Amino acid sequence: MFFNYPKDIRKAIYTTNAIESLNSVIRTAVNKRKVFPSDQAAFKVI
Numbered sequence: 001m002f003f004n005y006p007k008d009i010r011k012a013i014y015t016t017n018a019i020e021s022l023n024s025v026i027r028t029a030v031n032k033r034k035v036f037p038s039d040q041a042a043f044k045v046i
Contacts, residue, residue, distance in 0.1 A: 005013070029045045036042040 003010070026046055030042075033045055036045070
């Protein structure tokens with residue numbers, strides 16, 4: 001069914017899935033730590 005979409009739409013779906021995956025990884029890392037002493041510490045986790 002996925003391949004029934006035009007090529008441009010499939011590319012958008014691939015991009016959206018990658019973004020959602022990255023957001024999930026970031027959310028998990030942040031939820032494990034909860035509190036960061038500085039902005040730099042938050043960026044290190046990501």
